[in-house]
Amino acid sequence: MRFSRTTLETSLRITCQLLWVVGLVVALGGLYLLLNFSESRPFFSHYYIVLPGVVALSTAALLLVSGVIGCMAATRTSVFLQGVFVYLLVVVMCLESTASALAYYHSDKVDSELSALRDVFYNYSGSSQDPLSRAVDSTQKELQCCGVQDYRDWLNTPWFNRSKGVKFPQSCCNSSFSSCNGNSKAPWELYAQGCRVKLEEAVAFVLSLITWSLLPLVVVEVVGFTTMAQMMMNNQLLLDYTILEKQSSCITTG
Template identity: 75%
Template sequence: MIKQDSSVRFQEMHFSGDTLRTSLRITSQLLWVVGLLLALSGLYLLLNFSEGRPFFSGYSILMPGVLALSTAALLLVAGVIGCMAASQTSVFLQGLITVSPQFVYLLVVAMCLQGTASALAYYYSDKIDSELSVLSEVFYNYSGSSQDPLVRAVDSTQEELQCCGVQGYRDWLSTPWFNRSGPLMFPQSCCNSSHFYCTSSSEEPWEPYVQGCQERLEEALGFVLSLITWSLLPLIPVEILGVAIMAHMMTNNQLLLDYTVLEQ
């Protein structure tokens, strides 16, 4: 009677173990999803900084992106460990007990890194204007030479963001380069894609982009910083769920191991 009761309890816990492994596998995949979001956000911030480096006053705005990428790497590794643990059977219970602390430690470190990244991203979201304080100077010193890295940065920004000038296309009217250009033309990167050239003459067909590049840059940077800031919200419940499932799974599997020893 006792043996039969033990067998029933063993089967019930085995079923619970299957449910926990499935839950852990799904949680690990959610960690990958959140990690992918963080990786894309961090890469986008770093790429924007790399392309527009002359526009920034320093490197400090890079920190949220670096921390987001570091968190994404930890979540990727934690997801792999979680999937490994989810595939464990009663034969590999000792392996589960070995990888579980690593899984928990990685999630704790990832939580600390992402908390710091979110705090910094929130802080710099209100400092974008000061980070772009040298933008006006860069545009004013535009030489038009394709060999000049400042010129390449200005042209690529105006083409990709479809903007012209700092606050608007009229900013070019007061630059030395504009006054030196014979027909008083705006840079080609300023022109709407439907026009091959654009000038300030009302007698010529012209249509430069209306919106200024500072506003566009602030919108792009503000968006990616917001992603890094608010990505902490979905990360917290996923990590807590992962730790809870792993802890329950370790306890459940230890009981299964004890029953196996008794049967022998």
């Protein structure tokens, strides 16, 4: 089936815009994973879990470049731009497949990666100068959680003993209670859920986002490949027609 040049150009522009949208989603997933890891680094056993995020950000950057090259190729009859666009799509597909595979692999290891969580909470000092304590407070405030499994985990910590058993960390306070000061006699003012489940859910969500973003990317790339193939075929037919026309003119003149 043959399509007009205008139809192919419009299709390619739409494809490039979709590439940018998919790239934005992939970038947000990778960026969130890296930011979440940087804040919660003491809780994780290895750095490997950030690899999907790094590859996802690289993919997003190439998707942006691919979209720009594709838009340029849509308005210019350039074999070079068309070739670069197709090449970038192949590279993007390889990178996103790698990111999805890594995310899927690590999604089953989130629980084991958080093996250091309990030790970090146990060694909580409450000092703003202590990076481990800052990580605990930041996590409890941001994820609205308290303790590892729940607030009762604090009962067996040196921090709770130093407070003479009357106080939980201020970061455990539920924001719904403005008068909360961490008093152990008012546990209903604390966040009910533990941080382990919250962290697992947050990381698992981002990893699944990176994993499943491969599907829309495949669909968009198939459309891009098909459109570009049609444009290159049309260009070749036009080139053959021009050469034949020149040859016919030479024969007539001769």
